[in-house]
Amino acid sequence: MSESILTNPFTTVLGALGLALAGVLLQQLISFVRLRVATWAWRQLPGPASDSTFWGNIGQYFSRHGENFHRQVAVDYGSVVRLTGLLGNPILYVADPKALHTMLIDEEEIFQETDIALQITQMAFGTTLLSITGRHHAKQRKLLSPVFSVNHMRHMLPLFYDIGRKIRDAISAQVGDAKAEVNVLGWMNRSALEFIGQGGLGYSFDPLVTESKDAYADTLKSLLPNLDVNLRFQFLIPLARQIFPTWLLRVFVNTFSATSNIGRTRDNINEMFERAKEVYASKKRALAAGEAELAKQTAQGKDLVSILMQANSVADEDQRLPEEDVVSLMSMFTFAATETSSNALSRILDVLAKHPDYQARLREELLEARAADGLLSYDELNHLPLLDGVIRETLRLHPPVTMLFRVATRDTVLPLSEPVFTTDGKQIASIAVPKGSQFLLGFMGCNLSRTIWGEDALEWKPDRWVSDLPSAVTKARIPGVYSNVMSFSGGKRSCIGFKFSEMEIKVVLSVLVPNLTFELTDKPIQWNVGTVGFPTVGKESATPQLPLKVARYALPGSGV
Ligand code: HEM
Ligand SMILES: *[C@@H]1O[C@H](CO)[C@@H](O)[C@H](O)[C@H]1NC(C)=O
Ligand SMILES: *[C@@H]1O[C@H](CO)[C@@H](O)[C@H](O)[C@H]1NC(C)=O
Ligand SMILES: *[C@@H]1O[C@H](CO)[C@@H](O)[C@H](O)[C@H]1NC(C)=O
Secondary structure (H helix, E strand, O other): OHHHHHHOHHHHHHHHHHHHHHHHHHHHHHHHHHHHHHOHHHHHOOOOOOOOOOOOOHHHHHOOOOHHHHHHHHHOOOOEEEEEOHHHOEEEEEOOHHHHHHHHHHOOOOEEOOHHHHHHHHHHHOOOHHHOOHHHHHHHHHHHHHHHOHHHHHHHHHHHHHHHHHHHHHHHHHHOOOOEEEEHHHHHHHHHHHHHHHHHHOOOOOOOOOOOOOHHHHHHHHHHHHHHHOHHHOOHHHHHHHHOOHHHHHHHHHOOOOOOHHHHHHHHHHHHHHHHHHHHHHHHHHHHHOHHHHHHOHHHHOOHHHHHHHHHHHOOOOOOOOHHHHHHHHHHHHHHHHHHHHHHHHHHHHHHHHOHHHHHHHHHHHHHOOHHHOOOOHHHHOOOHHHHHHHHHHHHHOOOOOOOEEEEOOOEEEEEEEEEEOOOOOEEEEEEEOOOOEEEEOHHHHHOOHHHHOOOOOOOOOHHHHOOOOHHHHHOOOOOOEOOEOOOOOHHHOOOOHHHHHHHHHHHHHHHOOOEEEEEOOOOEEEEOOOOOEEEEOOOOOOOOOEEEEEEOOOOOOOO
16 A cells, blocks of 8 residues: 555655655754844844734835835934844844945855845846856856946947937927926836847847837836736745756746736746847857948947957857857846836936926036037046936935845854944944844945935935035945945946946936926826836836926027
8 A cells, every 4th residue: 555655656756845845844944043043132233123923024125115114224223224034033234334345345255145036037037147156256257347348338339329319309209399298217218228238239129219119128128027026925936946846846837827927927038038049149140240240230249248249259268158148148138237227317307307406507517518419428428527416316315226135154243334232222343143144235224324424415415426525425435336325236246237327327318408308297206116116106006107297498599
């Protein structure tokens, strides 16, 4: 009897799975208890009360309506905040500059991305910077860094101006001679896709004239909203991968219908790979055909992927990236570049609509420099003080990326630049970090610190960048790649595309603002929390959009 059960392949598989499940759960339980004991002292650190026995503060932090909670965490408790994670285990929100420096630079190898982040990005894009760590990451990053050099940005500037002018003309045509309501986010997300399409992939997704459809663009655009739906359940992915073999997970994922969220995400990912492979193959043919053929391509072979393919073909054997990794990078670049830039640009236009005085001053600066003609050089574009201040100040107050986690891979100590007070009145100058403990990178808290930025830290004041920064800012040694602002992160895993993004934002503003005016409508704009923050009209709507009243700007005295 028992023999026949054991030899039945179905029950054997079930039995093995049951054992694996029990094993993994036991292992989880042990590490969970060990971590709870090791972080016992953290319960005295200031922070908001837990909101739920199972979810802790995760539900609040991951909620689409979490903006106020994020701000509260960033501002109300000091530079190190204890949040509660799953089943009561703590997550430290770290905004102290010295501690961030330790996590991102001095001890970067200890504070790693979480398994969740690495596995989701591996599943979505394959082997790219986002899904690898340590030496493997360093190797890919080394090959990619020259591709993002300022020198290549200079070559790309005329291409960027072309795209910028197309967007301006399209918006201008849409508003005509009247003042009209325009969904600014819609244009910013089409244009962000086109910037990375042409500048990154040498591929045009969108003629930017009227509404148009591109299958690759559509799949890329729906990936993040699909992934974001189940944000708080993402912790199940590494668990499932530990328990179940990959083939079984694949069978399981394939049982979902194409209309379910998981099914949509699955089809999305497959489609994305197929389209990226086609683009790659056509680029490979053009590169092989030589200069003349390259010149006929979109972006004339000056795009990031063409440069990467050329560098890759002459790299040493052991430095070279496998072809499939280059294909993976195409979708990953597009993903990393679109939501971030389009929401950042939309946020800037929203803020300018709220501050007509600054909008007028910025327009004056741009008109004086004749920026709308699109003939400024890279250096001229980077020497417009108010343009620079407006961008930095908006990214300081509203960092688009606020959900970056890290996990300590061994015991260590986090030094603090300012001591923190525990709830029982003690003062501590450093924090003992046990292996396995979890962290949130507190970019917003660092950006909004009154100690660093002064009493007006919460106000939007681009002028603070135009005059000399207070010495507390320069002294704080904030480890970001973008002078004193953490929005692009810092260290080995900082945003590799930040120069690209800065140039894109500057080009768009410098051609739009001289020719168009932006005003608020009476619709309430709500900024939502997501993997990247996005605006909607009111709290209920889930449709990303930013309506602003837009009109053509005519120079006073020009008779219009
Ligand atoms: C306003 C726009 C942008 C913001 C706020 C932003 C922010 C960030 C942040 C915070 C990270 C660190 C992520 C982490 O630690 O997991 C990052 C990484 C990255 N970003 Fe951006 N980004 C922007 C635009 C871009 C653009 C335009 C590109 C590509 C052209 C890009 C490509 C990347 C890549 C490839 C990484 C991974 C780097 C690595 O792991 O080595 N980003 N970005
Ligand atoms: C912009 O992107 C969002 C998803 O991030 C998408 O839902 C929306 O349809 C896009 N809008 C336009 C006009 O392309
Ligand atoms: C400042 O905070 C904003 C949001 O709070 C963030 O977008 C930006 O990246 C931060 N900048 C710095 C320098 O930390
Ligand atoms: C934009 O503004 C500049 C400066 O006023 C002007 O010379 C140019 O013709 C305008 N372009 C468009 C397309 O309106």
